[in-house]
Amino acid sequence: MIVAGVMSGTSADGIDVALVRVKGPAARKTATGKTSTARTVKQHGTSFEPPRFQLLGHRHFPYSPQIQEGVLRAMNARKISVAELAQLNFLLGEVYADAIEKSLRLLKIKKPDLIGCHGQTIYHQSEPALFLGKKVRCTWQTGEGAVIAARLNVPVVSDFRPADIAAGGKGAPLVPFLDYVVFRDPRAGRVVQNIGGIANLTAIPAAATPENVAAFDTGPGNMVIDQLMQLLFDKPFDRSGETAQQGNILQALLERMLADPFFRQRPPKTAGREQFGREFVKRLLRESRGASKADVVATATALTAHSIARALKELVLPHGSFRDYVVSGGGTRNRTLMRMLTTQTSQLGLELCQSDKFGVPSQAKEAIAFALLAFQTWNRQPSNIPSATGAGHPAVLGKISYA
Numbered sequence: 001m002i003v004a005g006v007m008s009g010t011s012a013d014g015i016d017v018a019l020v021r022v023k024g025p026a027a028r029k030t031a032t033g034k035t036s037t038a039r040t041v042k043q044h045g046t047s048f049e050p051p052r053f054q055l056l057g058h059r060h061f062p063y064s065p066q067i068q069e070g071v072l073r074a075m076n077a078r079k080i081s082v083a084e085l086a087q088l089n090f091l092l093g094e095v096y097a098d099a100i101e102k103s104l105r106l107l108k109i110k111k112p113d114l115i116g117c118h119g120q121t122i123y124h125q126s127e128p129a130l131f132l133g134k135k136v137r138c139t140w141q142t143g144e145g146a147v148i149a150a151r152l153n154v155p156v157v158s159d160f161r162p163a164d165i166a167a168g169g170k171g172a173p174l175v176p177f178l179d180y181v182v183f184r185d186p187r188a189g190r191v192v193q194n195i196g197g198i199a200n201l202t203a204i205p206a207a208a209t210p211e212n213v214a215a216f217d218t219g220p221g222n223m224v225i226d227q228l229m230q231l232l233f234d235k236p237f238d239r240s241g242e243t244a245q246q247g248n249i250l251q252a253l254l255e256r257m258l259a260d261p262f263f264r265q266r267p268p269k270t271a272g273r274e275q276f277g278r279e280f281v282k283r284l285l286r287e288s289r290g291a292s293k294a295d296v297v298a299t300a301t302a303l304t305a306h307s308i309a310r311a312l313k314e315l316v317l318p319h320g321s322f323r324d325y326v327v328s329g330g331g332t333r334n335r336t337l338m339r340m341l342t343t344q345t346s347q348l349g350l351e352l353c354q355s356d357k358f359g360v361p362s363q364a365k366e367a368i369a370f371a372l373l374a375f376q377t378w379n380r381q382p383s384n385i386p387s388a389t390g391a392g393h394p395a396v397l398g399k400i401s402y403a
Contacts, residue, residue: 001113001378002056004100004154005371008092008120008143010197010272011222011330012071013236014062015096017103018367019112021054022375050181051375057107058364061099067091074122074142076273085122085142092120093147100152115156116374116398118366119143124161126170126270139171145401157374157398164384169391172270176202176215176388177376178369182360184208189322191312191350194365195221195331198271199308202388205320214316215388216267219260219307220276221331224300227281232293241336244301247294253287257303258310267315268390304331305340312348328355328362373397 005018063071074080074088096117104111119141128135145158161171179192179202192202199221203214222237229235229243238244262275288296316322325345331337332354345352355362376383382394 001375002109003371003375004103004112004115005367005369005374006096006100006115006117007366007370008096008118009366010075010121011226012063012068012075012120012197013226013330014060015099016058016060016364016367017099018058018364018371019056019103019107019109020368020371021056022372023052024049024375024379051372053181053368053372055359055361055364055368056109057103058361058367059099059103059106060363061102063095067095071120071122076123076277088122089142089144090147092142093144094151096143097148097151100148111152112154114374114378115148115152115154116370116372116377117143117145117148117156117158118160118370119158121272124171124270124272124274126165126172137165137171139165145399149401149403153403155378155403156401157377158401159399160370160373160397163395163397164389164391167384167386167391167393167395169384169386169389169395170268170270171389173200173202173215173217173388174373174384174397175200175366175369176213176385177383178365178372179215180204180208180210180213180385181372182358183326188324189320190324190326191316191322192326192355193218193308193328195304195327195329195337196366197221197223197226198276199304199331201308201311201316203316203320203322205322210385211387213385213387214267214319215385216269216311216315217271218311219263219271220300220304221329222304222334223273223276224281224284224303225297225334227278228284228297228300231281231285232296238297238301238334238336241301241334241338243294244298244334244336247292247296247298249302250288250291250295250299253284253291254299254302254306256287257284257299258306263307263310268388298336301334301337302340304337305344308341309344309348312345312350317348323351325350325352326355326358327352328360328365330363332362
């Protein structure tokens, strides 16, 4: 079947659409628990045959300035009206539908059989917190799936994270399902790093099964850099890392930022604007008072590179042998960040390359992931990886809006 995967990340820069041909079956029970094909691996008493896919094409559509401002205003907001949240939910459904329609037209594909839409995260609380006398975890991805289904007359799977949280997990990361399908290798251990607004990695040992895959958020990706560029230069991001390249790293400030409690947490762990949003950036600016603007951006860029390297050194490499370090996401277009990362990872004995080498374009990776997750849901198969999210059991993710 042809599945459209739709992703809009924590950077709130726009929408990625990937059109993917997916083949199954995704999984099947066996009476003996033995594998039936060379591609099949055992997972929680289930014979799991990873889906196969072919990328047909992908497109990126920036948010309009108005919509981006509205999304950023809603994210982790201290005060916002219920009316605005409801309006944003339905508006984003229309915007996602527009993006899918444009992608179909540009790629000359008539119609998908299914759509998987992540939605726009406006709040993610992965740790239990007391609310009205009871501890709860919660998450909110907005963008109404029913609107997309009605517009395109195609069923939509959306709202993927709550099922994992209900199973005792953190609701993230979910992309490790794709990482496992694409990057597992019988001989080589691989670390797969995505750098979007938040940076997250998946560690896949050689000959891995889903149970021994580890994944977690390492900290900020582009998020802190982008916010600083908006505040200091009135630009949406640091194009090619040119501003950071002109600055010097404020080493003392970098060490203070790396002392943030998040970096000391053990996985599973997730991060978002709740950890590295407005308050974090205000603190960084306050503590860098008197420094040049370029130095501040250079230090934020180093924070991303160093926090990733620290996670690799302390949380991944002690637990296995890894050779390849595969990077994707918008951060790959920041040349200064990539130079910093290449230096850091080579010192750890890892060979850096981009996901494009494996047939997964960096910009399209997360959209492809949600196409596969939607395929799993449509076939009533789980797609969270409990060793990554901390869930108590595999879960079928998402909610279906029928056309």
